[in-house]
Amino acid sequence: MVDTAPAASAEERDAWLALVLAGGAIASRQMLLTLHGSAAAALSAGPAAWLAAGCDDAQRAALAQPPSGPLRHARRWLEAAGHHFIGWDHPAYPPLLRESPQPPLALFVAGEPALLAHPGVAIVGSRRPSAGGRDHAGVFAEALAQAGLAVVSGLAAGIDAAAHEAALGHAAGLTLAILGTGPDVPYPARHAALQARMAREGAVASEYPPGTPARAGQFPSRNRIVAGLTLGTLVVEAAHRSGALITARLAGEAGREVFAIPGSIHNPMARGCHRLIRDGATLVESADDVLAVLGPLAASRIAPLRGTPAAPIEVAGRDTGRPPLPANPDYQRLWQALGHDPIPMDSLVQRTGLTAAALSSMLLAMELEGRVVVRHGRYMRYP
Template sequence: MPASTAQRHDEQHALLRLLASGAAAGGLRRLLDSHGSATAALAAGARDWASHGLGADARAAIRNPGREAIARGECWLDAPGRQLIGWRDPDYPPLLRRISGPPAMLFVAGDAGLLWRPAVAVVGSRAATAGGCANAASFAAALAAAGLCVTSGLAAGIDAAAHNAALDAGGATLAVLGTGPDIAYPPRHRPLLERMATHGAVVSEHLPGTQPLKQHFPSRNRILAGLSLGTLVIEAADRSGALITARLAADAGREVFALPGSIHNPMARGCHRLIREGATLVESADEVLALLGPLAADLARALRGELGTPIAGVEPILETTLPSDPDYNRLWQALGHDPTGMDELVERSGLTAAALSSMLLALELEGRVAAEHGRYCRIGV
């Protein structure tokens, strides 16, 4: 076995062992940041693990791992088109790094490049109306045709309508699961899961074999919001997972859109609530593209500079006007050499949090801005 292949296998095994320990994502990220790789982190020993916040149970589980869970993970990863992306991996999606509490690692089936594609989350009720599903399909098809990746959660109702429409349109779509990457939930979506893994991408932070648990779905929603430039809520009851995704998107400085509906439709109440709280009311996909287009173009330009190659599928979006230099100058003047939080940057620059988030990402990838714990500062003059 060539050395590079052996090293990848060892790193993959080490990542699985760390994840199977049940340690919190924050402790695993700190451990990987300190040692640069999962292999080195494992070799550091229990005292070092404790210093990074790993509890006694997690340390014991790392020393004596559950062989069945790790074997299942390695078996899943052995199939073509699958990978495990760790926190220190250069393929880890940059937008996801910027949220509060990003996952320490991600299982991906299908096209992992979609994690870097400018995306919009299309979410809503599992018990959606026929009209709501039709709206989800219409918006998803138009957004996918424009070059955006349509992200959702593979759930019944709005999620499935959005995924299927994006696939039918020949566009890009990505599903974030609250289960292991091999588990379809609901089970009847097994064909859709397999279609997504072949023609799109499926993402999970959970080990293969992980069954659906209630607490996994709000956690799933933070990844869904974090991978997307904006979140579009089609239909949602007054208390729903879609509203959690929208709140997490807003907290991350991303755009939130909502479709209005009949005052007599209980599935419209969540959308109306979001609109009252400041979400953008939209009636067509063009309105979403008008707001996300410049952000997507800016992200694509930054990533092309980082990778040195074009990012397939974003050219339709790149026809939209880029953020002007005066906006960058306003941001640069608002930044200092001391770390500054997003709220203060909004106040200093007069720009929106969503616009700042996109520009800060571009500057970060260009090596001109450093980001740590949600605060930003200049690098150099």
């Protein structure tokens, strides 16, 4: 499924893919889109317009003659059920990511694209954690997922995988992986089954086209999306030189919260966390410490849709009192569309006529009120 527009033409789809496959600096391609209004118009504007927008020699050559093999591969991937493309100009592009310093031009998504707009927390750390660190990742991820936040990480070995698995293990858990490869390339390869499960029950996203193999420089770039997509980043365990510290730094640069779990002074995997705490990260000992900070931020993301002041997420459990359903007709339509059997986001979009991004925020509000339950990415009225 291609999500470049409500009724995207094959020409617009291929133009978008050509822009992505051109690679290089994102700013110049964003400028092309801004100046010309659509991917097809940007592609047909020609070499002089590409140069004026700041495209370099390699980008102009790729736009003039898009690589046919990768283009065919991307087309085939997008034709499969559950596969989506969200371009910079699409209404479903995650608002929080758009506000980050270096947002990607587009995202390829396998699974539920609305998860990208759901308030979330990044959980990152060592690829070779201690047994205690792995346990901490699972405990925090499960508790944060139970509280209604999406757990976001990079599907790497160690802490990332432990966080994803714990979120998937909770009945209402939501989890999203951001890859440093194409959306169809598991890395490490032994995570192929976990990645497939996440695409079924959550979402997997990448800025890299299908078929893109693992390359060292792509993973730090992936980390900026993990940091920019979430309200805060929790570092569970990290050595002095660690990709998790890059994610934490990028989160701080994006104005997001940074949390770190302290450890033994004898554990080399705790030294990165201690360094973060010395530099101003919030020391946390339980998921409640994270929720105390992120709860109000999550509520503030959904308050504009309700038209009411934001109410904080309950730290020690959800409020059981249910406020009246808002008079907003969109909420009324959504409530009528929900039943007592779990249904996927695609069905709610069809029944209500609302965008997945809007529905995601509304559903989070209703979930926090105890009105809606989420089971493996499907929604139902609370019994």
